[in-house]
Amino acid sequence: MLLGVAAAGRGAGAQQPDTIATVVRNRIEASRTIRIELHDRTRPLLRGATVDGLGLHFSPDDVVATGGNLYGLPSPIAWGEVRRVDVRTGSYGRRGAVIGLILGAVAGAMVLSAVGDCDDCPQTSGTERLAWFLVFPSGGAVVGGLFGLGIPRWQRVYP
Numbered sequence: 692m693l694l695g696v697a698a699a700g701r702g703a704g705a706q707q708p709d710t711i712a713t714v715v716r717n718r719i720e721a722s723r724t725i726r727i728e729l730h731d732r733t734r735p736l737l738r739g740a741t742v743d744g745l746g747l748h749f750s751p752d753d754v755v756a757t758g759g760n761l762y763g764l765p766s767p768i769a770w771g772e773v774r775r776v777d778v779r780t781g782s783y784g785r786r787g788a789v790i791g792l793i794l795g796a797v798a799g800a801m802v803l804s805a806v807g808d809c810d811d812c813p814q815t816s817g818t819e820r821l822a823w824f825l826v827f828p829s830g831g832a833v834v835g836g837l838f839g840l841g842i843p844r845w846q847r848v849y850p
Contacts, residue, residue, distance in 0.1 A: 715776065716742040718848040722778035726845060730774050735764065746770050776849035783839040791835020792828045799827025 746767035
């Protein structure tokens with residue numbers, strides 16, 4: 692019911708309340724973690740939230756504070772109080788690995804160039820240079836991927 696009021700207030704091109712509720716419900720309930728923003732700028736993360744016409748239902752044990760005062764956060768949170776809902780869609784692990792691979796390749800090329808120009812350094816064979824050139828990008832990709840896994844990717848599903 693509140694969802695219908697919120698949808699009706701968006702103008703003539705707004706979707707029907709049932710369509711919005713179905714799309715939002717499916718995306719939220721399929722996601723392990725959601726991030727919401729309330730009108731008072733409180734931004735909790737919720738795990739295991741469910742959706743109905745009244746709002747977002749959750750267990751108080753599954754709330755993680757990310758900003759604002761969460762003391763006495765009601766369950767359900769009425770749709771009229773919700774400003775935005777994002778679902779977690781993964782992480783930036785792949786992007787981090789690619790960036791690390793590129794940076795590792797550049798660092799490896801610089802090191803091998805410096806070693807090749809050094810008169811006091813022991814001579815290295817082509818096989819050793821190739822091995823070092825493979826170690827730097829591989830290490831960069833692993834480190835970059837691990838950093839990227841720690842950064843969640845979010846997608847807005849409401850409004």
